């Protein structure tokens with residue numbers, strides 16, 4: 001009479017483990033659910049960033065995949081994942097990544113940041 005109880009406890013533990021796992025998997029917001037501002041940021045991304053970065057995957061293209069960029073504590077480089085760091089990377093570039101300070105205006109930059117929060 002002990003075994004069924006142990007099994008159900010194991011099953012419960014397995015379910016909890018799976019749920020906890022799902023919670024940590026980064027999930028992009030579907031394009032169809034983007035706000036107008038996020039959609040404009042998506043267009044900026046397509047025009048200037050998509051050639052080197054997958055937005056919805058962690059797989060490297062030229063630069064690292066950006067899936068879950070702001071859902072994780074650290075950027076691929078190990079720097080803290082916050083707006084200031086990401087903005088600065090985009091403004092000034094990083095190694096092979098070119099600087100966009102003279103390419104994007106403030107609005108495009110803000111839209112892009114809003115979009116990056118959805119990947």
Ligand code: HEC
Nearest residue numbers: 048049052062063064075076077079089094095096097100
């Ligand atoms: C020519 C290719 C190229 C383009 C275009 C490019 N990137 Fe990058 N990006 C890279 C590379 C390479 C790295 C890795 C740099 C390193 O850490 O050595 C990188 C790194 C990053 C990082 C991570 C920084 C960190 O600290 O880990 C972010 C975020 C990023 N890019 C966003 C963007 C955005 C947004 C755009 C468009 C405005 C963009 N990139 C355009 C190549 C590119």
